[in-house]
Amino acid sequence: MEVASRLAVKEAIRELKARYFRCMDMRDWAGMRDVFAGDAVMDMREEMVRLVEAGLPVDPDGGLLRGCDAIVAAMSASLSGTVTVHHGHMPEIELQSADEATGIWAMEDIVSLPEGSPCRQLHGYGHYHERYVRDDTGRWYIHSLRLSRLHVTLI
Amino acid sequence: MEVASRLAVKEAIRELKARYFRCMDMRDWAGMRDVFAGDAVMDMREEMVRLVEAGLPVDPDGGLLRGCDAIVAAMSASLSGTVTVHHGHMPEIELQSADEATGIWAMEDIVSLPEGSPCRQLHGYGHYHERYVRDDTGRWYIHSLRLSRLHVTLI
């Protein structure tokens, strides 16, 4: 692939991830559904362990979600009543083929929990480890996403 | 427009916004004036409501500023005596024509207020909604900027 095309792929994936963050924090679930491939997998299992420790509700699948509908339904349910801020930083995107890429993103999230929750706020830092796919029309989607943590504070 | 040119526009706008943030936090008001188009509009009205609630001073125009000189004068006045950190993240930039573009940026700001203020610190998160214009020499400027908030803490 020539230089400009490779750069355009990375730009498209950055913009894809920007939509992920904006749709999350602005509760645009229709927009979020369009971020994920139909058969996408989201692995938040490391996160679930922490939520159990904190006495927060966890989804019945234990944090391993399959399919864009299940992913968006779980996001929408788990963030109900919260105010959230999710920011991504410093991507390292690698093209694996013309239609596949991988990426690592540094991240920070703040989840302000509703009244009556066991904690008031979760404030975390970590990395997203992701895979992207391009469909026949040239659009990119998140195909898999796994969150690992550096540090989380519950107050 | 060809691929490389479109990417170059987005890069130029990212660098424009980087100057906005650096000039803000380093108090480079001459540099900041060069970030805005002469007839730029800055809409901080949502912010003003919050500042009034917190007992902090608000500018007499109610947060809707017209013209680069008025914008920079208001910034310089409102940040006097403070220490600030403004960070931008995850831009979604769209070219509207050869000389116009729009962008959404996630943001975080920390404003440490001077001794004797009703609060010690403002810590906020939100999005900038912006429009950019290119002049005859090929330079890009912010033409309009509106700040919306996800979450603000005053301590």
Place this chain on the structure above:
Amino acid sequence: MEVASRLAVKEAIRELKARYFRCMDMRDWAGMRDVFAGDAVMDMREEMVRLVEAGLPVDPDGGLLRGCDAIVAAMSASLSGTVTVHHGHMPEIELQSADEATGIWAMEDIVSLPEGSPCRQLHGYGHYHERYVRDDTGRWYIHSLRLSRLHVTLI
């Protein structure tokens, strides 16, 4: 240099700096060594003054480190026992020649200190001022790095 090549250089330098941050926070010291030129210089002297004030240990060179081995050894020693988060934002990268570039990055860092330290956490904001060089194989390296601070809190 043509447009696409200039953009590719900036992308390569962003990815270089992304590795710097990831290797720092994930303690990948072999990866970190590969980020710096052999004769790199890291200037953390402004930081040392603050650490002395806080009663934290400082390196015997006073924060001016010469050579990639000395830089990585000092990082590894000073972060031993800590949990860290380092994020970079809003780069302004300028090509100075085909094989040299400069950059300014906004940054935030959180250093959670081990039990028994005089402070529990350092939370800071500032800018990296950097120079980059490209070797014969086309790889970019950090040649010099200086940290300036906007604001640091020790709690």
